[in-house]
Amino acid sequence: MARSQAQDIIRCQYCEDEPAVFHCVPCGDELCPRCKVFHLKSKVPSGHNIVRLSERLHPTNQIKMCYFHTSKAYEACCKDCQVPVCITCIKEVHGEHTIGEILDLYEKQKTETAEELTKMKTQLKSEIIQRIKDFKRGENEIKSGHENVREKMKKQAQDLIDHIRVILKEALQESEKDERKNREEISQHKAEADKFEQNLDQMIEKFETLTESSHPAELILFRKQNPGIFQQLKLPDKLNIVMPSFTVGQIKKSQNEQQFGKFMTGDVKHVKSLVKSSQSKRPTLPAKRNTSNKTVLGRSDKISETKPQKRELYHLSCRDERSAYISGKGPGIQLIDRSGTELDNISTDDQPDGLAVMQDGSLIYSDFFDQVIYRVSLNKQKTKLINTEYYATGLCCTRSGDILVCMAETLFHTARVVRYSSSGRKTQEFQTDQTGESLFMNPKFVCENINDDICVSDWKLCKVVVLNKVGGLRFKYDGNVPSRRLKATFNPRWVATDSLGHILIADRDNDAVHLISQDGNFLSYILTEDDGISRPWGISVDTSDNLWMVEQDKACVKVYQYLS
Incomplete structure (x- = not known):
C-alpha cells in the first residue's frame, strides 16, 4: 500500500501516483479511477467486488474465511441452521436446507x-x-x-x-x-x-x-x-x-x-481377704499363656472355614478358643464352633449392633433402636442390663469386668464411648480430647488392649482412635501405609487385640486385616485378598491368639493362626 510521507493519503496500489478512491474486496487492492478499469479486466476465480474506499471497512465488505473450510469464504447463510456457510458447506452439509443471503441474516x-x-x-x-x-x-x-x-x-x-x-x-x-x-x-x-x-x-x-x-x-x-x-x-x-x-x-x-x-x-x-489353712484345697487358676516367644508369621495359616445359614454376617465375639457368637442381617445370634456346628441359638427382636462376652461367660448385645443393652445368662435368661441415653453399637467387656459402649445421639451429633460397671452403672464418658475437640464422629466398634488402652473404630472419621484408660488421646490410625496402595478409602470395621498388645483392624473395602503395634505403628497385613478373603467385617482373637473373622457378603466364618 503506497502512502505519502508528507500526508496520510492512501495512494493507488498500481500507479502509486493518484490517490486511491476504490477498494476491491476480494483482492484487497486500493485503486484510482483509471487503474480500476484495468483491474476489472483481470480474471480471478472469485470475481471482483469494487466499493468506494470509504466503505471498505464496513462489515459487509470484509471477507471472512470458513471455519470448516479455511480456503473458502462465507458467501451465504443457512436459514434452517442460522449459520454462515461457504460453497463447500452447502455441498457437504446444507444442500437440502434453505439457503439465503448472508446480509439478510446479518x-x-x-x-x-x-x-x-x-x-x-x-x-x-x-x-x-x-x-x-x-x-x-x-x-x-x-x-x-x-x-x-x-x-x-x-x-x-x-x-x-x-x-x-x-x-x-x-x-x-x-x-x-x-x-x-x-x-x-x-x-x-x-x-x-x-x-x-x-x-x-x-x-x-x-x-x-x-x-x-x-x-x-x-x-x-x-x-x-x-x-x-x-x-x-x-x-x-x-x-x-x-x-x-x-x-x-x-x-x-x-x-x-x-x-x-x-x-x-x-x-x-x-x-475381704481370707487366709486359707494349710489343709484347705487351693482353687485351680487358669494357666497364663506364655507369650514371650510368640512372633508374627510371614503368612497366616487358615485353620478352618465354614458358612452358617446367614445371608450376611457382621458381628463376631469369641467365647473361647473353640466357639464364638455370630450375628448378621436380621434378628438372632448363633453360637458356633470351628466346624460351623450350631451350639446354641439366641432369639432377638431386632438385628444386634454389637456383641461381647462377659467374664462369667454370659453374652451381652446392643439393640440400636431400643437403646438397650441386653444380657443373656448361661441358662439363656435375657434381661435388660443397661438403658442407654443414646444409640448403642459396639461393645467390649474389659479385663476388670467393665463394659465399654460406642454411642451417638440421633444423626450422630455427639458421638462418645461410655464405660459402665458390670452391674450397668455409668462410670466414665469419653467424648473430647485434651483441647476440647471431638474424638469421634461415628464410633462403631471398641476393644481394650493389654495396657488398658481403648481402641475405637470410627466409620465416619475413617480412623481407629486409641485412648488411654482415663480417656487421653494416644493416637489415630488412618490406614494409609506406604507398603500397599489402597484400592478404596480406609474405612475400618471391627478391631481386636491379642496377648502381645497388637491391634488388629478389619479393612472391609480393601479386603485386608491390618496389624499395628499398641503405639500405632503399622507392622503388616496379616490377611489380604491374596489370601482369599473378601470384605472382612467382624474379627475376634480367641484365648489361643487365633484370629476369627466373618466375611460380610460371603457370610463365611474363617479362623487363622497368625502367631507362631
Whole structure:
C-alpha cells in the first residue's frame, strides 16, 4: 500500500501516483479511477467486488474465511441452521436446507443485537451500578454488625470465664478434698499392713528359731500354749482403688454440671481377704499363656472355614478358643464352633449392633433402636442390663469386668464411648480430647488392649482412635501405609487385640486385616485378598491368639493362626 510521507493519503496500489478512491474486496487492492478499469479486466476465480474506499471497512465488505473450510469464504447463510456457510458447506452439509443471503441474516441479527445492546446500556448497566452500591453499603453494614456481635461475644466470654473460674475452683477443691480422704483411708490401711508385717516377721523368726536351734521341748510347749496360731492370722483387707474421673460436659450456663463437667469422686472399696489353712484345697487358676516367644508369621495359616445359614454376617465375639457368637442381617445370634456346628441359638427382636462376652461367660448385645443393652445368662435368661441415653453399637467387656459402649445421639451429633460397671452403672464418658475437640464422629466398634488402652473404630472419621484408660488421646490410625496402595478409602470395621498388645483392624473395602503395634505403628497385613478373603467385617482373637473373622457378603466364618 503506497502512502505519502508528507500526508496520510492512501495512494493507488498500481500507479502509486493518484490517490486511491476504490477498494476491491476480494483482492484487497486500493485503486484510482483509471487503474480500476484495468483491474476489472483481470480474471480471478472469485470475481471482483469494487466499493468506494470509504466503505471498505464496513462489515459487509470484509471477507471472512470458513471455519470448516479455511480456503473458502462465507458467501451465504443457512436459514434452517442460522449459520454462515461457504460453497463447500452447502455441498457437504446444507444442500437440502434453505439457503439465503448472508446480509439478510446479518441485518436481522444486527437489529436484535442493537436492541439487546440498548437494554445492556440502559437496564443492566444502571441495575449493576445500583447493586454495586448496595454491596458496598452491605459490606459496611456487615462490618458494623460483626463488630457489635464480637463485642457482645467478648463480654459474654468474659462472663463465662468468670463463671468457669468459680466452677473450676469448686471442682478443684472437691477433687483435693476427695484425694485427702482417699489417701487418709489408704494410709490407715497401710499402717495396719505395716503392723501386720512386723508381727508376721516376728512370728516367722520365732518359728525358725523353734524349728532350727531350739530344744524340741520348746516347740512342743509353744504349740501347746498357742494352738491354731496360723489359722488366726488374718491379712488386712485388700483395697480396690476406683480412679477418679472427669466427664466433659456441655456448655450450658444454666446448669453448672453440664456447662463444665461432672466430677466423679474416687472410692476405696474393701475386698475381704481370707487366709486359707494349710489343709484347705487351693482353687485351680487358669494357666497364663506364655507369650514371650510368640512372633508374627510371614503368612497366616487358615485353620478352618465354614458358612452358617446367614445371608450376611457382621458381628463376631469369641467365647473361647473353640466357639464364638455370630450375628448378621436380621434378628438372632448363633453360637458356633470351628466346624460351623450350631451350639446354641439366641432369639432377638431386632438385628444386634454389637456383641461381647462377659467374664462369667454370659453374652451381652446392643439393640440400636431400643437403646438397650441386653444380657443373656448361661441358662439363656435375657434381661435388660443397661438403658442407654443414646444409640448403642459396639461393645467390649474389659479385663476388670467393665463394659465399654460406642454411642451417638440421633444423626450422630455427639458421638462418645461410655464405660459402665458390670452391674450397668455409668462410670466414665469419653467424648473430647485434651483441647476440647471431638474424638469421634461415628464410633462403631471398641476393644481394650493389654495396657488398658481403648481402641475405637470410627466409620465416619475413617480412623481407629486409641485412648488411654482415663480417656487421653494416644493416637489415630488412618490406614494409609506406604507398603500397599489402597484400592478404596480406609474405612475400618471391627478391631481386636491379642496377648502381645497388637491391634488388629478389619479393612472391609480393601479386603485386608491390618496389624499395628499398641503405639500405632503399622507392622503388616496379616490377611489380604491374596489370601482369599473378601470384605472382612467382624474379627475376634480367641484365648489361643487365633484370629476369627466373618466375611460380610460371603457370610463365611474363617479362623487363622497368625502367631507362631
